[in-house]
Amino acid sequence: MRNSGTYAMKEKTSRWREWLSEHGSKLLLFARQQTRRQEDAEDILQEALVKLARKVDEATFVGGQEAWMPFLYTQIRREAIDLGRRNDRRKKREETVVEDEQCKSGGEDAWFESAGYDEERRSLLEAALKELPGKFSDVIVMKIWGGRTFAQIGEILEISMNTAASRYRYGIEALRKRLSGARIRGDL
């Protein structure tokens, strides 16, 4: 019995690990995009994952493994909203300003890996993405790095598929304008 229990635990552990290794970075990126700080992103991702694990183990999760990602995107967003509300109540303006400055400057807070890509260009794109209004970057992050369809994004964000598609287009267009501005300023 003990052996089978140990085996079951190992099997479960490897299942989460393998899955986390494959999808964790996409989810962390989304969590990162939803929050101000890396620590907050990790916290809300963990809380979302725990909720998934609870539902899967209790057999109350509706859908198969392919439904985990949409569930987690939705859950991360909810956790971020809850966190935002809590932070709003106790936020200190000075800290927020400092955090915002840190967000804009990028640096240690990079969302993307630099390997295999023009670093300067990547840095500008990342900064432009961070400066986009959340409603646009939500869709872009889920579409490009999450591999979600507009229909799925619409469900997660509780908007229509057409709205999701429009936001994506406007978001990409806004990025293009920002990059054009950088080119004119001589940043590129």
Place this chain on the structure above:
Amino acid sequence: MDSELQKIETELERMSPGSIPEGMIRRMEEAMEGWQEIPVQDEIEKVVPFPQGEESDRVETRSGWSLWAAAASVALLGGVAAMVLTSDPTSREVVDRGGSGAGGSTATMINPEAVHTIELAPKTAKRTILDASDRDVIIPNGSRPMRLMRIDLVDRVVFLSPDGEEVHLEVPSVNYQLIPVPTD
């Protein structure tokens, strides 16, 4: 989407999200395995949901109250109608008070002996909400914040006289209700 936008899209696709460090994966994995150890209470405290229990109580109270109020309204309206509606036109008489001619004052009195009740059977009774508006959030005695709602109602009752005539009565009213406000 034009070619320039597609170019941006392609550039974005080439960017890889930062990988999760091994330590973080282990931490997430442990948290997922150990979800049983996380007390449910924590979860409840973290996000305080709208008080469902109180809400259902409130709804029940309101619906129960509404039923009794509707019944009381019908009874009251029936009583008022019975007092006012008389079948004998001679029940009213003019009483001369203090003098005659143009200078004298007159008053209409109801002769109690001539008044008799008729029975009006309520046919339908309906309460309609005309408007509901959010007035303010108040904190009674420093306890949980409550939202004050003003609800404009109208009770419409149709009575049926023994002769088969319908008597329509409308009674407007205003109710105020306190609804708990969700808080963290």
